[in-house]
Amino acid sequence: MASRPSLSALVILALMTVLLSAAASSSSSLCREKRPMMFNFGDSNSDTGGLVAGLGFPVNLPNGRSFFRRSTGRLSDGLLLIDFLCQSLNTSLLSPYLDSLAGTKFTSGANFAIVGSSTLPKYVPFSLNIQVMQFTHFKARTLELVTAGSDHDLITDRGFGDALYMIDIGQNDIADSFAKNLSYVQVVKRIPSITTEIENAIKALYDQGGRNFWVHNTGPLGCLPQKLSLVENEKLDQYGCISSYNDAAKFFNEALRRLCQKMRTEKKDANIVYVDIYSIKYDLIANSTKYGFSSPLMACCGYGGPPYNYNIKVTCGQPGYQVCDEGSRFLSWDGIHYTEAANSIVASKVLSTAYSTPRLNFDFFCSS
Numbered sequence: 001m002a003s004r005p006s007l008s009a010l011v012i013l014a015l016m017t018v019l020l021s022a023a024a025s026s027s028s029s030l031c032r033e034k035r036p037m038m039f040n041f042g043d044s045n046s047d048t049g050g051l052v053a054g055l056g057f058p059v060n061l062p063n064g065r066s067f068f069r070r071s072t073g074r075l076s077d078g079l080l081l082i083d084f085l086c087q088s089l090n091t092s093l094l095s096p097y098l099d100s101l102a103g104t105k106f107t108s109g110a111n112f113a114i115v116g117s118s119t120l121p122k123y124v125p126f127s128l129n130i131q132v133m134q135f136t137h138f139k140a141r142t143l144e145l146v147t148a149g150s151d152h153d154l155i156t157d158r159g160f161g162d163a164l165y166m167i168d169i170g171q172n173d174i175a176d177s178f179a180k181n182l183s184y185v186q187v188v189k190r191i192p193s194i195t196t197e198i199e200n201a202i203k204a205l206y207d208q209g210g211r212n213f214w215v216h217n218t219g220p221l222g223c224l225p226q227k228l229s230l231v232e233n234e235k236l237d238q239y240g241c242i243s244s245y246n247d248a249a250k251f252f253n254e255a256l257r258r259l260c261q262k263m264r265t266e267k268k269d270a271n272i273v274y275v276d277i278y279s280i281k282y283d284l285i286a287n288s289t290k291y292g293f294s295s296p297l298m299a300c301c302g303y304g305g306p307p308y309n310y311n312i313k314v315t316c317g318q319p320g321y322q323v324c325d326e327g328s329r330f331l332s333w334d335g336i337h338y339t340e341a342a343n344s345i346v347a348s349k350v351l352s353t354a355y356s357t358p359r360l361n362f363d364f365f366c367s368s
């Protein structure tokens, strides 16, 4: 079947190579030619409405007040990190997989992340394992419809292969362990089983044809106003964050970094980018004034006022909550999740590649 390329085809190819290398500095042009495709797995840090679509739990205003001017199910006043990453590719924001009304809007991929998700236990909705199972079904069903000649704008097998697979999970595994009153030593003992689940997920997606991975590590858990308001007699670091929680997060991140390194040697045809979200967020807290945030450990939306403005009985959007006027002056939106202003800075630092290993541009998968 393979015929020799004609001379004119070769000339066009050579011309394209010249044009493409000329455009190499603005590599986003590659994403313009090809529809970038992304699949995301995770928790509330990247849930773009999955919990609300799947289970109907209400997420009320003032969530969503700044960008969308309505609640979209995102736990923030506006855009999340993943939204800014989508915007950097000029692609539409990712629809939740469970949004039955999204229909053909899965044109740039799908988001499987759900509020509250962790890696373990494994067979409980919506663990990472369940999210990967949902993806496997999504892919099989999509290709079935493509084969059946559905006229929708569906993702092809090639599209799945070229896509970027993003994972941002682990925060709830660590937080839940501390919430169960496990000691630091006990929490750290659980970490290998958490990273094993992430390894299983990457392997499963690889077996499904995925070759491009983007893995976020977890942020400084001990700096969240929610955690700070709930614990007693915990040692605080120089910025006022809970040392043991942050140490556990760092222990997890080191295990995750090594896992990514190991998998790069095992899966030589895969790109696995590890992104140090922890350092980005900790810098924002440590140098908050420089970034324009006044009280980095206080929630904009919550109850109780300083120092943390967090009350588990009156959380953001629940009757009685109080919200700050300017979300852009706050790092923490609701005591757990970041404001759009903070997410925007995190995104620009992620996109700088300074925190990535290897230092690939976010749009690297567009050219594969």
Ligand SMILES: *[C@@H]1O[C@H](CO)[C@@H](O)[C@H](O)[C@H]1NC(C)=O
Binding pocket: 028, 029, 032, 089, 090
């Ligand atoms: C993004 O889209 C806008 C408007 O649709 C267009 O003007 C711009 O060139 C696009 N940028 C990239 C990087 O594709």
Ligand SMILES: *[C@@H]1O[C@H](CO)[C@@H](O)[C@H](O)[C@H]1NC(C)=O
Binding pocket: 181
């Ligand atoms: C948590 O552990 C501490 C010390 O081990 C103990 O004093 C406390 O009662 C425990 N709290 C709960 C809710 O189990």
Ligand SMILES: *[C@@H]1O[C@H](CO)[C@@H](O)[C@H](O)[C@H]1NC(C)=O
Binding pocket: 279, 282, 283, 284, 286, 287
């Ligand atoms: C705070 O900013 C300074 C100057 O940019 C930097 O050297 C330092 O590492 C930052 N602190 C943290 C904890 O990231």
